[in-house]
Amino acid sequence: MTSASKDFSVAIIGGGMCGLACAIGLVNAGLDVQVFEAASTFGQVGAGVAIGLNAIRALEGLGVMKAVLTRTHQPKPTQFLFNFLAGTNDEQIFHYFESSGGKNSEGVGVYRPAFLEALMPLLDPKHVQFNKRCTSVGRLSSGRYFLRFDDGTSHETDLVIGADGIRSVIRKAVVGENSGERLGFSGMYAYRGLIPIDILRAAGVKTDIEQPLGWLGAGKHIITYPIRDNKILNVVAFLNPHNNIELLPERPLPWTEVRDSQEVVDGYSDWEGDGKIIASHLENPSRWSIHTLYPPLESFVKDRVVLVGDAAHGMLPHLGAGVGQGFEDVYALCRLVGHPRTNKRNLDVALAIYDEIRVPRANMVLERSIKMGRIYDGYGSLYDKQEMRSELTGMYEPVWSHNLMAEVDVALQRLDKEVN
Numbered sequence: 001m002t003s004a005s006k007d008f009s010v011a012i013i014g015g016g017m018c019g020l021a022c023a024i025g026l027v028n029a030g031l032d033v034q035v036f037e038a039a040s041t042f043g044q045v046g047a048g049v050a051i052g053l054n055a056i057r058a059l060e061g062l063g064v065m066k067a068v069l070t071r072t073h074q075p076k077p078t079q080f081l082f083n084f085l086a087g088t089n090d091e092q093i094f095h096y097f098e099s100s101g102g103k104n105s106e107g108v109g110v111y112r113p114a115f116l117e118a119l120m121p122l123l124d125p126k127h128v129q130f131n132k133r134c135t136s137v138g139r140l141s142s143g144r145y146f147l148r149f150d151d152g153t154s155h156e157t158d159l160v161i162g163a164d165g166i167r168s169v170i171r172k173a174v175v176g177e178n179s180g181e182r183l184g185f186s187g188m189y190a191y192r193g194l195i196p197i198d199i200l201r202a203a204g205v206k207t208d209i210e211q212p213l214g215w216l217g218a219g220k221h222i223i224t225y226p227i228r229d230n231k232i233l234n235v236v237a238f239l240n241p242h243n244n245i246e247l248l249p250e251r252p253l254p255w256t257e258v259r260d261s262q263e264v265v266d267g268y269s270d271w272e273g274d275g276k277i278i279a280s281h282l283e284n285p286s287r288w289s290i291h292t293l294y295p296p297l298e299s300f301v302k303d304r305v306v307l308v309g310d311a312a313h314g315m316l317p318h319l320g321a322g323v324g325q326g327f328e329d330v331y332a333l334c335r336l337v338g339h340p341r342t343n344k345r346n347l348d349v350a351l352a353i354y355d356e357i358r359v360p361r362a363n364m365v366l367e368r369s370i371k372m373g374r375i376y377d378g379y380g381s382l383y384d385k386q387e388m389r390s391e392l393t394g395m396y397e398p399v400w401s402h403n404l405m406a407e408v409d410v411a412l413q414r415l416d417k418e419v420n
């Protein structure tokens with residue numbers, strides 16, 4: 001643990017995967033950091049997420065990847081390309097990403113609580129305050145920021161980082177009070193759960209489910225991949241009862257709730273085979289109303305308030321890329337803000353470069369995630385297998401094979417020149 005050596009302080013709102021990774025990166029770069037998390041502990045909620053090579057590189061750059069692999073019992077990242085099959089009646093994989101030129105395909109499946117547990121020992125608890133829901137942020141005449149919390153307390157800081165998720169409060173300080181109007185409901189519900197693989201084998205599942213798979217059908221699809229040393233299958237079953245193409249108005253809260261298993265069984269009653277068996281084994285799944293930030297933000301920075309992760313670009317989960325983009329944000333921000341030459345006087349230069357490199361990249365992935373959802377659920381209605389192959393080809397590669405390190409190195413050279 002490094003003690004603070006910079007002349008400005010940072011408050012991170014939100015201790016999810018991005019907020020916690022950001023805190024570790026900034027403390028290690030010598031910043032005075034406080035994390036304010038609304039919950040009483042680091043998240044015990046959440047399910048599995050897949051992260052690709054781009055995100056792995058970012059986590060390696062932040063020095064936390066080894067801890068994640070150790071905690072999730074994975075000696076190293078493995079080939080992690082999704083292959084696709086029809087969920088309706090046919091367990092034959094019809095699209096292999098290898099055959100579409102997929103490369104740079106290393107990835108890992110990580111259970112969100114396990115990720116947070118892996119990172120916790122890397123941050124001195126003195127940097128974190130729980131039960132602190134930020135309600136507003138205002139700028140003082142000194143240029144510093146004043147944060148208010150729902151327990152009546154407040155905090156002053158020089159730099160505010162909003163890592164408070166898709167329903168971000170901090171976003172209002174970047175885009176204005178109407179930012180809530182940007183949230184659109186995809187019409188889809190994702191039923192998430194974990195199923196022991198040996199139970200599925202005993203129930204007759206024959207498909208090789210130890211590889212990441214997408215089971216496709218009209219208006220519904222299931223994403224499965226193994227986690228915890230291939231013992232558990234992470235399952236996300238999507239249903240779109242609205243049959244919509246365009247985004248719908250934001251849903252009332254709660255967006256996540258435990259639902260009856262029968263809902264999933266009914267939703268997949270027209271499927272046959274292993275996909276249907278997997279859907280029928282989701283016990284009391286959590287149902288997530290799937291929203292996206294839309295239209296995408298024009299900027300992730302206003303003065304000295306900066307957004308990372310879902311607060312900046314909450315996207316649809318169809319490319320398995322939301323938190324990966326968040327880790328790219330965090331890596332770039334930590335390198336720029338933590339750069340030896342960055343100080344209180346010239347901090348805006350680092351933030352402007354962050355904005356310049358992150359907005360186009362993250363928004364490209366956000367737009368693609370919407371397109372990918374339409375492709376997946378178009379199988380059997382809009383596209384046959386042949387058409388699906390060509391639609392899917394090349395969708396993942398620009399996301400997962402991005403050379404973040406090279407991009408950030410160039411950004412740091414620019415920073416060096418501009419603050420000279």
Ligand SMILES: Cc1cc2nc3c(=O)[nH]c(=O)nc-3n(C[C@H](O)[C@H](O)[C@H](O)COP(=O)(O)OP(=O)(O)OC[C@H]3O[C@@H](n4cnc5c(N)ncnc54)[C@H](O)[C@@H]3O)c2cc1C
Nearest residue numbers: 014016017018038050134165309310317320321322323324
């Ligand atoms: C069904 C589904 C599947 C997904 N699969 C993948 C995948 O395979 N790969 C992938 O990369 N991504 C995936 N994602 C997206 C991924 O889960 C998100 O991108 C990621 O969780 C965002 O992390 P975050 O830290 O930005 O925000 P969050 O995880 O939302 O964390 C925000 C934190 O801020 C806290 N908070 C909120 N408001 C306040 C406040 N006002 N004050 C203080 N604290 C606050 C919250 O309690 C929380 O701890 C998926 C999402 C869904 C819904």
